[in-house]
Amino acid sequence: MRPLTVESLNPSISQVQYAVRGELAIKAEVYREQLKQTDNNLPFDKVISSNIGNPQQKGLDQPPITFTRQVAALMEWPMLADLAPNVFPRDVVARAKELSEEIGSIGAYSHSQGVPFIRKSVAQFIEDRDGFPSDPGHIFLTGGASAGVSLLISMLITPPTSGILIPIPQYPLYTATLAQHNGVVLPYHLDEASGWSTSVESIEAAVEKAHTEGITPKALVIINPGNPTGALLDESTQVKLVHLCEKYSLVLLADEVYQANLHQPESHSFTSFKKVVAQTRSPVPLVSFHSISKGVSGECGRRGGYFECTNFSEEILALIYKMVSVGLCPPLSGQIGVDSMVRPPKPGDESYELWKKETDTIHEVLRTRTRTMSARLNALPGVSCVDSPGALYLYPQIQLSKSAQDAARAAGKEPDAFYALELLDETGICVVPGSGFGQKEGEWHYRLTCLCPGVDEYVGKLENFHRGFIERYGA
Amino acid sequence: MRPLTVESLNPSISQVQYAVRGELAIKAEVYREQLKQTDNNLPFDKVISSNIGNPQQKGLDQPPITFTRQVAALMEWPMLADLAPNVFPRDVVARAKELSEEIGSIGAYSHSQGVPFIRKSVAQFIEDRDGFPSDPGHIFLTGGASAGVSLLISMLITPPTSGILIPIPQYPLYTATLAQHNGVVLPYHLDEASGWSTSVESIEAAVEKAHTEGITPKALVIINPGNPTGALLDESTQVKLVHLCEKYSLVLLADEVYQANLHQPESHSFTSFKKVVAQTRSPVPLVSFHSISKGVSGECGRRGGYFECTNFSEEILALIYKMVSVGLCPPLSGQIGVDSMVRPPKPGDESYELWKKETDTIHEVLRTRTRTMSARLNALPGVSCVDSPGALYLYPQIQLSKSAQDAARAAGKEPDAFYALELLDETGICVVPGSGFGQKEGEWHYRLTCLCPGVDEYVGKLENFHRGFIERYGA
Structure with a gap:
């Protein structure tokens, strides 16, 4: 042979x-x-x-957040709450019980889009963050943000003449996934001299260049906070970027996995693209990615995250559902990690002081x-x-x-x-x-x-x- | 827009x-x-x-296997072994300690190919099962068998003129993945009248038909035990299938996820393709898939499994590694589930009686x-x-x-x-x-x-x- x-x-x-x-x-x-x-x-x-x-x-x-791991340990072996009654805080026991009633065994496949109850919690987290409604039906739990990015890129690219706008420098997941799916990388440069700022003009130039080369730009990737740059976008730039996506009919892929890692909160805050799109009532199709691997959670090994689709038709949401169903479901350990991230202990809960x-x-x-x-x-x-x-x-x-x-x-x-x-x-x-x-x-x-x-x-x-x-x- | x-x-x-x-x-x-x-x-x-x-x-x-879940609970919150000292069997505590020393936190990304220590355990399991050596370097832990199948198909297919031989009836992951990657489904029919047996001749006919249509067959998928058929191959048929792969230079993709679900063990036993390839000293490139979702484990929600590559060059193994590294690593909950599956309690261990x-x-x-x-x-x-x-x-x-x-x-x-x-x-x-x-x-x-x-x-x-x-x- x-x-x-x-x-x-x-x-x-x-x-x-x-x-x-x-x-x-x-x-x-x-x-x-x-x-x-x-x-x-x-x-x-x-x-x-x-x-x-x-x-x-x-x-x-x-270290891992104790609350997250205590809930997870009880989900692994629910009998523990009775066998070691004084070991777990009351809110942990209550949370695990609530999740168990919704999920059943974490050894079972869940809904392919993620446990509906956890998606509701994610929607609530997004509403609380942005002040605009979020629909659990538009949220897909994933095995980390990478899995979602890879899925969306594979769906958007029609080889060989379509491309995606990628910041340079970028997290190489984007170029790797584009290479795999025969998509064209349409680079736009961030400006190091102004703290790695994003220039709308440079993206526009990249779009025009693509057009002259016969490449259809399908989407714009924005990483905010930036990776590897750490830069944060200001809201006025975000509004301009949304308008640019409108002008060129681009899907906006917003990688927002570092939204909780902010080192200069007095001068640099995070605004989600979901909020900007909602505030400007923009029709731009937006996918925003989040993850439990970063932030204070740091739970990379669980493989958990989600993406939220805004301005997507039911028909396209059904196609995304079909594609994720082939992979059956995201890991339950990641899904319950997402629950802990979006519903941490509140003041007054037994776990709150330690969590804080x-x-x-x-x-x-x-x-x-x-x-x-x-x-x-x-x-x-x-x-x-x-x-x-x-x-x-x-x-x-x-x-x-x-x-x-x-x-x-x-x-x-x-x-x-x-x-x-x-x-x-x-x-x-x-x-x-x-x-x-x-x-x-x-x-x-x-x-x-x-x-x-x-x-x-x-x-x-x-x-x-x-x-x-x-x-x-x-x- | x-x-x-x-x-x-x-x-x-x-x-x-x-x-x-x-x-x-x-x-x-x-x-x-x-x-x-x-x-x-x-x-x-x-x-x-x-x-x-x-x-x-x-x-x-x-129900889940208690041993698996006890180990997992301790991995989630290692301090539990000290806080609830009489709750866990001694072998569970020892296993969790051993894994923790190798892995560290299950909240960290592991080696992209899977924790080396767990891959060694998998190799030992394969050696014990087949009586032939297995190399941990040729084993990739995955988020369930589906993730591995999808990766291998995406690597083997060169669109639009290559195809993969698929049994009919089949588990639809195969046709779904081929459709996604623009591969051609080359169907061969199983014979219901003889208990859904696999006919080498019908596969050969499908290969010849592909050739006349200008399609290059890249691989042969065998599901053993069958899904949806439940059929088991006998060893002599397996030898013929391996020879057929040699003749037509096909990669053999052996979906063996049901290897532990045997209902008539007195008359129908399972032989792995790894064993047949080793025994016949065949040069056929073989990928065999296994999973923790089926068998007695039934841990679908953890998303765990592995594939073993036989007769693959180091160069191609490095390419597979590169591709899995883009997805960072399989879920740790699935990886430790694989460890429990391939290293269950032994006679004499405190957990053995319950596990049995x-x-x-x-x-x-x-x-x-x-x-x-x-x-x-x-x-x-x-x-x-x-x-x-x-x-x-x-x-x-x-x-x-x-x-x-x-x-x-x-x-x-x-x-x-x-x-x-x-x-x-x-x-x-x-x-x-x-x-x-x-x-x-x-x-x-x-x-x-x-x-x-x-x-x-x-x-x-x-x-x-x-x-x-x-x-x-x-x-």
Whole structure:
């Protein structure tokens, strides 16, 4: 028989790129295994995974919210409430009982769109947040935001002449999914000089360019708060973006998974696109994505999230339902995680004080760390770093000398990937080079998370490495 | 702006069909809501969901395995082992501790391929089952078998001229996924007269037909035990199928999710394709799928499963890894469910007796029920039903009179869908018409699960309905 080769596979697969878990992350895992050997000859004693927003990862310090996990433990084994009657707070027991009555066993498939009762809670959360109605029938629970984004992109793209507008830099899920489904990436650049702001004009230019190339733009992706940039949109820009979608008949895909990660709340607040669309009574079809993986929840491993469709016809909602039904249902552990996120304990509930303390701490730690890290990175020669008001990341720009660029090319790497590889080899810190997110020609960046404890030691290592790199290759 | 319409979406989406959660299942949900009103005017007092293999669904009686859920509860809130020290068996506490040390928090993303430690356990399970080595590096944990099947099909298909050989009748995930990815369904018929056996000749004929039509067959799907048929392959047929894959350079996709649901173990045993490929030293690329949703586990809601690749190059394994990494990782609740499935308590462990009793009961109930139901359905006029030796379903053939067929067509329905709709309207029993799985022209079937308690009342309703239907439309 002919062996199965890469050439015999779907050619789109080879086009897919996802740097967040790419070459560097794979090498970091190899180092992690190597460190378990006493005679490992490595110049560091631990691997620090700053490549991915994974708050509960080993070695990081964001603990799960106790309320969420207590409810989940009771859902796993409901008899526990009777067997260990004094262990669980009363509101936890009541919540688990309420969910059990609605769901039955979490070992059963639920409604493919997600448990109706939990979708009602999500709708209430959205109404409370925005002050506008939300319909549980327009909400789809998902296995994390990625699953929803991937589904919507696969439905919107008609290969090979349709495309989606993607911010640069972007979270590479978007380009990876477009590559898989033969959609065209229509890039628009965010402006680093003004804190990674979004320019309506640059999007409009990208739309016009697509038209001249015979590509139909189907949707506009906005990541707010930004990833990797951490930037927050102001409401007036959001209104303009909605009008732009009206003008060009674009679906607005609003990735709002970092809406609860706000580090400068006094100056930078979050406004949902749902609110802007409702307020302006816009007819723009909007899909807004949220997730339990980020925010104070940080429950990445549960795989939970939702998307809400606004201005979608019943016919199209039925098509989305059909597509999710083929995958049966999102994980119940993720669905109950969504319930805990949108219905946290209230003042007066037995769990409230602990919940408040836990979530306040998470916010405070992340704020302080983001500020400290951006200040110290900014102080380094050849580094400039926007002080992110949101999300979990920094995205510093690094100037790389001609000799560094030559060394990189000699090694067959992009210059920023070369920098990141040397950083990993020398310090055990794993970041993602800017080439994985997109950047202007001749600029170099990397993304790192603000989740690592011991900020002094951590940034100290980055500083030492950077100074050594400049010594080796010049400024 | 132009509104978003079905016509503006990816045209493949409209081609996707998935009857298991289609029109009938949606109507059943409407009835279920209606029953909550006292004045509902319905001729039944409950909806019986026989459309889907969902053992822990409300109203059915397969309880979760206690061991699985105790381990999961401790993983959710590890402190429980100390707070309720006498509640958990010692082996449960030890297992949860072991898993926690390997995984850390189940709220963190794991390795995209699945927790390495759990993949080692899966490899050991496969080795113990087959007597041949298994490599954890070739195993991918998934969010249920469906997620894996969908990924592999999307990678193998090069639109528009490649196809995959699919048994008829089939589980509609296969045709749905092919429709989504613009692959061609290459059907081959199973033989109902010989207990839904698989004929190598009929597959070969389907391959030759594809070749004359300019379609390249990429893979052969075998569902063993069958869904919806429940049929089990004998080893000699399996060897021939492997040789056929060699001859035509086909990837063998072996859906083996029902491998633990065996109702006639004295005469019908399960042999994995991994074992057959290893024994014959065949170079055929094989992907075998398993799941925690079926078997005695029945943990559908956790979304857990795995696939093992045999005879795949490292280069292609790396591509699969890249594709799963875009989705970050399978749900941890599913991954630890896989661990419990492949490493159940052993004789001598504190949990063993209970585990043995629970699993023996599940097997026994399903065996008895399958036998009783098939015997009673077979005794009905115009119904013939193979007594399934495996899986969770029966797939009776029903003869429908000319007048029933006319009435169906007048209502715009396939005759078997018409029968199933009247069954639902009259009894509240929801089954899936054979047209959702595929059948020969002019034959009619439906699939129902053997999971419903109260077999007397349940089959009694089916019998009464069938006799009434014949009275209305003739035999």
